[in-house]
Amino acid sequence: MTGTAADQLRRVLDLVPRMADGESHAIRDLARAIGTDEQTLVRDLGALAARFDTPGGFVEGLSISLDAEGCAEVYTQHFLRPMRLTVPELRALELGLAVLATERPPEELR
Secondary structure (H helix, E strand, O other): OOOOHHHHHHHHHHHHHHHOOOOOEEHHHHHHHHOOOHHHHHHHHHHHHOOOOOOOOOOOOOEEEEOOOOEEEEEOOOOOOOOOOOHHHHHHHHHHHHHHHHHOOHHHHO
């Protein structure tokens, strides 16, 4: 069972970085690693590859390859570097944490 769109998104977000090492991966191993069955995994990859328009926030440069032996590869440069916060994102986090610190009793801050 594939579940909801949120479930599918979680699977894809777990799957793509696992596959983005430039190596070929067996579908059954990937399915086992993300906790789904092979058919669901292939459908998720198909849904990602068959989009008709670029969704908002989608990173261009993602290529998916499936072969007859049940192996898959993802080609992208975007998952090879560590994710970074922008300066505005960091400031927003600092502000949010500072506000929380002022609203919590001192014993909860430890």
